Amino acid sequence: xxxxxxxxxxxxxxxxxxxxxxxxxxxxxxxxxxxxxxxxxxxxxxxxxxxxxxxxxxxxxxxxxxxxxxxxxxxxxxxxxxxxxxxxxxxxxxxxxxxxxxxxxxxxxxxxxxxxxxxxxxxxxxxxxxxxxxxxxxxxxxxxxxxxxxxxxxxxxxxxxxxxxxxxxxxxxxxxxxxxxxxxxxxxxxxxxxxxxxxxxxxxxxxxxxxxxxxxxxxxxxxxxxxxxxxxxxxxxxxxxxxxxxxxxxxxxxxxxxxxxxxxxxxxxxxxxxxxxxxxxxxxxxxxxxxxxxxxxxxxxxxxxxxxxxxxxxxxxxxxxxxxxxxxxxxxxxxxxxxxxxxxxxxxxxxxxxxxxxxxxxxxxxxxxxxxxxxxxxxxxxxxxxxxxxxxxxxxxxxxxxxxxxxxxxxxxxxxxxxxxxxx
Amino acid sequence: xxxxxxxxxxxxxxxxxxxxxxxxxxxxxxxxxxxxxxxxxxxxxxxxxxxxxxxxxxxxxxxxxxxxxxxxxxxxxxxxxxxxxxxxxxxxxxxxxxxxxxxxxxxxxxxxxxxxxxxxxxxxxxxxxxxxxxxxxxxxxxxxxxxxxxxxxxxxxxxxxxxxxxxxxxxxxxxxxxxxxxxxxxxxxxxxxxxxxxxxxxxxxxxxxxxxxxxxxxxxxxxxxxxxxxxxxxxxxx
Numbered sequence: 249x250x251x252x253x254x255x256x257x258x259x260x261x262x263x264x265x266x267x268x269x270x271x272x273x274x275x276x277x278x279x280x281x282x283x284x285x286x287x288x289x290x291x292x293x294x295x296x297x298x299x300x301x302x303x304x305x306x307x308x309x310x311x312x313x314x315x316x317x318x319x320x321x322x323x324x325x326x327x328x329x330x331x332x333x334x335x336x337x338x339x340x341x342x343x344x345x346x347x348x349x350x351x352x353x354x355x356x357x358x359x360x361x362x363x364x365x366x367x368x369x370x371x372x373x374x375x376x377x378x379x380x381x382x383x384x385x386x387x388x389x390x391x392x393x394x395x396x397x398x399x400x401x402x403x404x405x406x407x408x409x410x411x412x413x414x415x416x417x418x419x420x421x422x423x424x425x426x427x428x429x430x431x432x433x434x435x436x437x438x439x440x441x442x443x444x445x446x447x448x449x450x451x452x453x454x455x456x457x458x459x460x461x462x463x464x465x466x467x468x469x470x471x472x473x474x475x476x477x478x479x480x481x482x483x484x485x486x487x488x489x490x491x492x493x494x495x496x497x498x499x500x501x502x503x504x505x506x507x508x509x510x511x512x513x514x515x516x517x518x519x520x521x522x523x524x525x526x527x528x529x530x531x532x533x534x535x536x537x538x539x540x541x542x543x544x545x546x547x548x549x550x551x552x553x554x555x556x557x558x559x560x561x562x563x564x565x566x567x568x569x570x571x572x573x574x575x576x577x578x579x580x581x582x583x584x585x586x587x588x589x590x591x592x593x594x595x596x597x598x599x600x601x602x603x604x605x606x607x608x609x610x611x612x613x614x615x616x617x618x619x620x621x622x623x624x625x626x627x628x629x630x631x632x633x634x635x636x637x638x639x640x641x642x643x644x645x646x647x648x649x650x651x652x653x654x655x656x657x658x659x660x661x662x663x664x665x666x667x668x669x670x671x672x
Numbered sequence: 673x674x675x676x677x678x679x680x681x682x683x684x685x686x687x688x689x690x691x692x693x694x695x696x697x698x699x700x701x702x703x704x705x706x707x708x709x710x711x712x713x714x715x716x717x718x719x720x721x722x723x724x725x726x727x728x729x730x731x732x733x734x735x736x737x738x739x740x741x742x743x744x745x746x747x748x749x750x751x752x753x754x755x756x757x758x759x760x761x762x763x764x765x766x767x768x769x770x771x772x773x774x775x776x777x778x779x780x781x782x783x784x785x786x787x788x789x790x791x792x793x794x795x796x797x798x799x800x801x802x803x804x805x806x807x808x809x810x811x812x813x814x815x816x817x818x819x820x821x822x823x824x825x826x827x828x829x830x831x832x833x834x835x836x837x838x839x840x841x842x843x844x845x846x847x848x849x850x851x852x853x854x855x856x857x858x859x860x861x862x863x864x865x866x867x868x869x870x871x872x873x874x875x876x877x878x879x880x881x882x883x884x885x886x887x888x889x890x891x892x893x894x895x896x897x898x899x900x901x902x903x904x905x906x907x908x909x910x
Binding site: 266270574665 | 758780790794
């Protein structure tokens with residue numbers, strides 16, 4: 249028996265390509281399904297991952313385990329004295345919390361008011377905050393340049409300022425410049441790194457603020473009618489996220505006692521945790537949502553391709569018969585069907601990955617992001633590509649292509665060519 | 673090869689006690705019931721019989737498109753039922769040219785590509801395939817239609833292309849299953865002339881037909897009824 253040399257791979261590929269081109273609509277539809285499925289799942293999952301990271305960063309920005317406490321008015325029925333109707337904190341309240349609130353890791357007081365700041369020929373109304381060194385840590389704010397406010401600045405009541413990026417642009421002052429705040433010269437010792445959109449905030453954006461030592465702030469802008477050391481806002485960082493409520497009760501009890509209001513008086517002491525607010529938004533589930541959408545898209549794409557190709561093979565049973573009748577070995581025909589679907593899959597997969605990953609990369613590219621408005625930049629996540637997702641998308645599509653292309657052909661081949669030819 | 677001998681030389685086709693069953697759904701169809709048949713090289717045989725008599729099944733067996741359920745089939749002395757799938761494919765490609773009633777051209781390929789298909793599976797080079805396919809199309813008078821798709825040409829031209837595909841490998845055995853069944857008389861005659869021409873140049877030709885005129889032109893006529901051979905007549909007249 250003479251051995252026949254097998255059809256060259258090149259021949260089979262050429263044949264597969266010719267057959268794909270001979271049926272342009274079907275090929276285009278199948279390709280579209282492949283490309284769409286692959287690209288969509290890759291892009292969506294990358295987007296979801298990016299979004300999750302962005303949210304985590306936003307959490308960190310909002311200050312980890314941070315709690316604000318504002319003093320307000322005592323409720324009428326709880327107020328023991330008429331003169332304590334309007335409440336405020338003083339330095340000793342902060343000191344008491346530091347001593348007694350064991351569930352709080354960091355405690356800091358903060359004052360806030362609006363004054364005119366000026367530098368050179370420019371001036372602007374600015375939110376000037378008196379802060380302690382702890383405020384930087386509690387609020388999770390980094391420095392872009394220079395240094396933060398130190399204990400010594402506080403002790404010596406230095407006239408130094410750390411300036412937010414937006415405020416800095418408004419004044420045009422740099423680190424090392426002397427600016428005037430409400431007429432008083434302050435030395436700019438540092439610039440805050442951009443914070444951008446805050447998920448929870450108390451007043452203007454941090455980027456628009458100017459921070460000076462709390463003690464300096466209290467002396468320069470003290471209200472002689474109240475006290476020398478009034479504090480507008482107390483910031484706490486709690487030790488444990490899971491004990492956020494207990495930590496707040498503890499702090500509330502201490503402050504209620506000091507301010508002589510009932511611990512149940514939620515009007516007197518307003519406590520507010522950005523994280524608790526954020527927790528009502530199901531952030532973690534968003535990532536899952538995108539995976540779900542991506543997975544569904546992949547499945548729909550896969551099913552579409554499966555249907556198209558299965559249909560095509562049914563329609564091509566006769567073709568299988570003819571090819572066998574004119575001397576094609578079952579293996580030749582199988583290889584040809586395999587190559588046809590593999591070629592289709594390779595084309596669609598390559599284009600799909602390029603499109604999905606390309607889209608994700610473009611959206612995350614520095615070139616594009618630098619052209620976005622800063623506010624928009626905070627809303628659009630940097631998509632995070634994952635090789636796993638790419639592999640999964642390609643794997644599913646490859647499986648679909650092979651199953652749809654080869655299995656029916658293989659089944660058609662197990663019966664006599666005569667039956668395949670008779671089938672109508 | 674002998675041009676018109678009826679039984680001289682070894683038999684090209686030798687069927688002994690061949691039965692064929694089909695399982696179609698619940699019913700078991702007994703399509704062939706004990707066929708004994710010898711066809712010598714160079715013969716031209718017409719197979720006639722009513723619908724459902726087993727003509728097509730017989731042709732499929734002869735063309736190695738299916739195997740007998742029982743009995744033996746020897747082609748050129750080689751036991752076909754013992755061959756592997758690959759060897760059967762080789763026999764179909766090299767030894768047999770099949771012409772179907774329904775033409776069975778691949779709709780997505782041009783006529784030339786259709787005709788070249790058997791050569792592809794023989795591993796012929798591209799240039800050789802193209803040349804031989806064109807030559808085969810010339811023989812059936814279709815060279816000008818080489819690049820057309822099957823749906824762009826008439827039924828007669830399609831069947832001529834199918835014949836070109838059957839003769840492109842110069843097979844010793846040509847099987848035609850009602851090749852004129854879908855054509856008008858004029859086109860049918862052209863097809864028939866082609867088959868007779870192939871026989872004249874050495875090929876053994878077996879034609880299944882309803883057409884008494886064709887049957888009359890053949891030198892040997894086999895009548896089948898209910899899966900068995902009823903008459904096997906050698907005829908003198910053409």
